[in-house]
Amino acid sequence: MAAQKIDGTAIAKSIREKLTHEIAEKQKNTPRFKPALTIIQVGGRPDSSTYVRMKLKAAQEANITCNIQKFPEDITEAELLEYIDQLNNDPSVHGILVQLPIPKHISEAAITSAVHHNKDVDGFSTMNIGDLAKRGKTPLFTPCTPAGVMVLLKESGVGVRGKNAVVLGRSDIVGSPVSYLLKNADATVTVCHSHTKNLPEIVKTADIVVAAIGIPNFVKGEWIKPGAVVIDVGINYIKDETRRSGERLVGDVDYESVKEVASLITPVPGGVGPMTVCMLLQNVVESANRFWEATRARKIT
């Protein structure tokens, strides 16, 4: 029997509608409440431009202010750090997002750690990752794609506690934070990467597989334990002459073979992708709420 599809588009849509409603309700009493996000884009990578446009559009639809600040490819690390510092100190900005990847001459770790953790809506700062990686602490912001993975599991009724979860990939953006979230949710988590031996054998032990490696159609049906839940984070463009654009979007999972074995699977597109943007908006709104409450608390005392 073919796996059931997890409809990320629908789940994301309902969360975005809830956020739009929440903002509108709040503005009835406090018209000056206006969540605001600044996105920093360095250079002109077409994929980055696409992602930034998507985020802008989604933010506008939810009535979130979104400013895009573009910098040339050759901006120095020091200049970028200075601009981030300005935004950190600008009370009208609730969220700061640096679109990754950034050019190789700038340290990604230095930049993501420079965003003040109370505006770090991407959740990549050392403080937020640190709180995520510690028990008994809750980060101000959880990285968006990993948070989206957890929401998809929850909305699909997948219990995580006590399950074996195998995460393919250990990046700071997806693999590692997903593994911390799954561990905190009481799964037994194995993190695999390019040095992993016998990957198919390890994947076979998983009740939940999260693939985030960036290789088209990498995970095969015969690796999957029957009935497993498969979350495909991959976003890869491959050649497809039958398309007008000449290319086609596929995940890290070989959908056709895996869907025959899994019980639940996210499609690409329409799975994890839409969740990332929607978790970002949620982080911006949460941040705006926190700043608003803090201002109000200061006025009262």
Next chain:
Amino acid sequence: MAAQKIDGTAIAKSIREKLTHEIAEKQKNTPRFKPALTIIQVGGRPDSSTYVRMKLKAAQEANITCNIQKFPEDITEAELLEYIDQLNNDPSVHGILVQLPIPKHISEAAITSAVHHNKDVDGFSTMNIGDLAKRGKTPLFTPCTPAGVMVLLKESGVGVRGKNAVVLGRSDIVGSPVSYLLKNADATVTVCHSHTKNLPEIVKTADIVVAAIGIPNFVKGEWIKPGAVVIDVGINYIKDETRRSGERLVGDVDYESVKEVASLITPVPGGVGPMTVCMLLQNVVESANRFWEATRARKIT
């Protein structure tokens, strides 16, 4: 064939001698160089008092200043935070250690996060754990017991890259940071905990097992893959009428059965235990060196 013993006592001794020598050498030119550690103990748990005494003795032997500040069981979280803040701002203190566990009415996460990350010789602050949990970042301090585990593996000639490592336990103090260190060293890491199902089966896949759960003799020989390396972090006292003290120290690993299957194994006592204190001293010396260099740099400019 019985496993070879990893001699933590000898490895720790040689590192401590190196540190003592390093301090003495440095003091020849700069007599005022004096690494200093403050240990905070809340309440009078006998095991905590033993650990604190051990650290004091080891520090003194290495010519590291060590002050012990005891507080009554009923100190408030706010009072403790205030004292930590004082130490954070005291230039004569290079390392601050809060002996855990602390009383239940005080948040362990709040306290460990309050120690400034540049004096956090235990490595438990959010900043240090965050840098450990991120790729491309190196924390100022690595938690002592996990760091000791890695040194034992290295000194025993165990290559970690590409190995399957299973960590039993996910505490902030041992299990989780050990798993981050092993992941950063390119092992494929599985973290197990109290909700893990089929634990023996999972342990059987491991080339390297690290046990940190706090249950005497828990890991059995028949769970172990022949030739695996077994690191026993456990420190448990069990009744033993044949001893004058009426008790005996054992690890989380059933040494007798596991040593018949493993290739390398740490004994308890004499394995990981001595490494913890020695990694602590190393962190204090590193910190003192950093403060010293910073002061010198300020004087020069």
